[in-house]
Amino acid sequence: MKVLIVEDELELLNSTCSYLKKGDFVCEKAATYFEGEDKFISYKYDIVILDINLPDGNGLDLLKFIKESSPETGVLIVSAKNSLDDKLKGLDLGADDYITKPFHLAELNSRVNSLIRRKKFAGSKNIVFHEIEIDPDAKIATANDKQLDLTKKEYYLLLYFITNKNRVLTKEAIAEHLWGDNIDMVDNFDFIYTHMRNLRKKIKKTGANDYLNTIYGLGYKFGD
Amino acid sequence: MKLIDKTRQTYIIFSIIIFIVSSVVIYFTLNNVFTKKQDQRLKFHKELIEQKLKYEYPLPIFEVDDFISETPIKDTLFYKDTLFLHIVNGVEKREMYRELTSIETLHGKTYEITTRDSKVKNEDFVLVVTLSVGIVILLLIISVYFVNTIMLGNAWLPFYENLEILKNFSVENNKPIHLQNTKIDEFQELNKSLIKLTNKINSDYRNLKEFTENASHEMQTPLAIMQSKSEILMQSENFNRSESQQIKAIYSAVQRLSKLNKTLLLLSKIDNQQFKEKESLLINDVIIKHLDIYEDFIENKKITVTKKSTLDVHLDANPLLFDMIISNLISNAIKHNIENGNIDILTTDLFMSFSNSGKELQGSSESIFERFKKESTASNSFGLGLAIVKKVCDNYNWKINHSFIENQHNITIYF
Numbered sequence: 001m002k003v004l005i006v007e008d009e010l011e012l013l014n015s016t017c018s019y020l021k022k023g024d025f026v027c028e029k030a031a032t033y034f035e036g037e038d039k040f041i042s043y044k045y046d047i048v049i050l051d052i053n054l055p056d057g058n059g060l061d062l063l064k065f066i067k068e069s070s071p072e073t074g075v076l077i078v079s080a081k082n083s084l085d086d087k088l089k090g091l092d093l094g095a096d097d098y099i100t101k102p103f104h105l106a107e108l109n110s111r112v113n114s115l116i117r118r119k120k121f122a123g124s125k126n127i128v129f130h131e132i133e134i135d136p137d138a139k140i141a142t143a144n145d146k147q148l149d150l151t152k153k154e155y156y157l158l159l160y161f162i163t164n165k166n167r168v169l170t171k172e173a174i175a176e177h178l179w180g181d182n183i184d185m186v187d188n189f190d191f192i193y194t195h196m197r198n199l200r201k202k203i204k205k206t207g208a209n210d211y212l213n214t215i216y217g218l219g220y221k222f223g224d
Numbered sequence: 225m226k227l228i229d230k231t232r233q234t235y236i237i238f239s240i241i242i243f244i245v246s247s248v249v250i251y252f253t254l255n256n257v258f259t260k261k262q263d264q265r266l267k268f269h270k271e272l273i274e275q276k277l278k279y280e281y282p283l284p285i286f287e288v289d290d291f292i293s294e295t296p297i298k299d300t301l302f303y304k305d306t307l308f309l310h311i312v313n314g315v316e317k318r319e320m321y322r323e324l325t326s327i328e329t330l331h332g333k334t335y336e337i338t339t340r341d342s343k344v345k346n347e348d349f350v351l352v353v354t355l356s357v358g359i360v361i362l363l364l365i366i367s368v369y370f371v372n373t374i375m376l377g378n379a380w381l382p383f384y385e386n387l388e389i390l391k392n393f394s395v396e397n398n399k400p401i402h403l404q405n406t407k408i409d410e411f412q413e414l415n416k417s418l419i420k421l422t423n424k425i426n427s428d429y430r431n432l433k434e435f436t437e438n439a440s441h442e443m444q445t446p447l448a449i450m451q452s453k454s455e456i457l458m459q460s461e462n463f464n465r466s467e468s469q470q471i472k473a474i475y476s477a478v479q480r481l482s483k484l485n486k487t488l489l490l491l492s493k494i495d496n497q498q499f500k501e502k503e504s505l506l507i508n509d510v511i512i513k514h515l516d517i518y519e520d521f522i523e524n525k526k527i528t529v530t531k532k533s534t535l536d537v538h539l540d541a542n543p544l545l546f547d548m549i550i551s552n553l554i555s556n557a558i559k560h561n562i563e564n565g566n567i568d569i570l571t572t573d574l575f576m577s578f579s580n581s582g583k584e585l586q587g588s589s590e591s592i593f594e595r596f597k598k599e600s601t602a603s604n605s606f607g608l609g610l611a612i613v614k615k616v617c618d619n620y621n622w623k624i625n626h627s628f629i630e631n632q633h634n635i636t637i638y639f
Binding site: 009011012013015016018019022080088100101102103104105106147152153167168170173179180190194214216217218219 | 300441444445446447448450451452455456458459462468469471472475476479486501517518520521524542623
């Protein structure tokens with residue numbers, strides 16, 4: 001998967017890129033409108049992560065250009081303005097998703113992955129991690145070929161973990177992913193713990209390995 | 225006291241004084257003038273008699289009484305007013321007379337000559353003149369009073385209208401004021417100054433709002449960098465426990481800051497009317513969606529939720545803002561609830577109300593809608609939830625009300 005990130009803040013560009021590179025992505029960076037346009041013309045990308053506010057042009061114009069020249073490319077808009085206006089304009093112009101600054105890198109990664117799934121770039125649509133498999137269309141998860149009886153929240157939690165495998169996820173990022181960023185109850189992380197415990201129990205019951213690790217003081221990590 | 229009443233009062237007091245004084249002055253002046261004329265006439269008659277005494281001695285007409293005076297008498301003239309008995313048609317009547325008594329020495333004899341003239345005619349005349357002049361003055365005063373009242377009323381009318389406009393002035397709706405025109409210089413000047421003042425207030429307020437919004441915007445990117453960098457740092461496995469805890473502390477602080485920033489940005493955007501798009505929303509759908517999101521929290525406190533609605537109520541509002549209202553009201557009802565408590569939601573086409581069991585407020589009902597107002601200092605929230613709800617309601621001219629009856633908090637929004 002090739003991803004182009006167009007973002008004028010170099011530091012943010014670098015960290016986004018280095019986080020995504022940990023997955024199966026090849027990441028390219030562009031810091032200006034011109035650079036972004038130039039790279040897009042020269043190479044083919046599956047996904048473009050596009051900041052709307054660029055120093056030498058409007059990201060929405062670049063979006064129009066991208067969608068005109070290569071409609072199958074998935075575009076995710078990043079904006080510092082949490083305005084419905086920008087969002088609607090972006091989605092009207094063919095953007096596939098929208099995220100507001102500041103964001104969790106894990107959230108961005110999960111959005112990019114879900115975008116790829118929707119676009120069905122990858123041959124097999126199922127997400128596989130060792131003996132655990134997720135069918136995102138049917139919203140069904142199996143472990144050791146046995147179907148897991150998961151609640152909605154547990155399913156999304158598992159999907160989020162597998163998409164961000166081998167990365168440390170904080171409770172804040174998980175809470176925001178499960179309940180949305182408007183929720184004003186960050187002080188109550190017990191629910192995450194409850195969901196985690198149930199998920200762990202259900203996976204273990206099938207005889208699968210427990211890949212959920214608690215990282216002391218930071219959060220959780222799903223991986224070997 | 226109103227200015228118009230004050231001027232009226234002063235006017236009346238002065239008019240009465242002037243009226244009385246002028247009447248008195250007219251009366252006495254006239255009286256004086258007539259008395260002088262009468263005196264002249266009496267003197268003339270006396271001189272006539274004197275002439276007669278001198279040349280037609282002895283007098284043919286008059287009877288002259290002789291009497292002897294003990295004191296030596298000098299030649300004198302003496303005027304006085306006297307009452308004189310008078311018989312008219314058999315009725316005795318006392319009338320005022322003017323009398324001149326003069327003592328003259330003629331042909332070696334001393335005469336006392338008394339001439340008298342009735343004052344009744346004069347008095348009547350003076351009274352009639354004084355009265356008619358008084359009536360004219362009174363009429364003048366009354367007409368001036370009414371003309372003044374009407375004129376002042378007209379002149380002050382724009383002033384009162386403008387006062388009403390000023391009372392309704394609010395910086396929040398950011399509209400320039402339109403004052404009534406007036407032809408009076410002072411009021412025109414006042415209007416000019418007021419318009420200048422309110423324009424300045426409006427532009428200052430706008431600048432302040434823009435500054436807040438810009439500052440919040442500019443903070444988003446550095447916050448995003450801080451957040452992403454701390455997330456990247458956390459992925460590294462080369463830290464010991466205490467180091468990673470410190471990184472986590474930075475991360476959590478950044479989280480808190482960016483949440484606060486997002487909320488403040490939202491408030492200033494509502495202020496700046498940046499949520500103009502409206503959609504027809506089904507209130508119940510929005511409520512069900514958010515009850516679903518908060519399911520875990522509701523179950524955790526074992527809260528019973530009941531939802532009643534008259535019918536499918538549609539509402540024209542911005543979906544983002546309405547989501548915000550419902551989300552905040554539900555989260556509020558959960559947060560300030562007790563174990564095994566209840567939440568009752570009622571929606572009609574006129575209002576929607578959220579009731580929940582809970583402890584009594586420490587502050588007043590109004591203060592819960594203020595920014596950064598928290599019931600518990602321990603909680604991690606900012607106390608901005610209900611401030612947002614209030615702001616959105618203000619934006620749509622909805623009335624919001626909180627009450628606490630029988631251990632039930634109730635927040636009702638009237639559309």
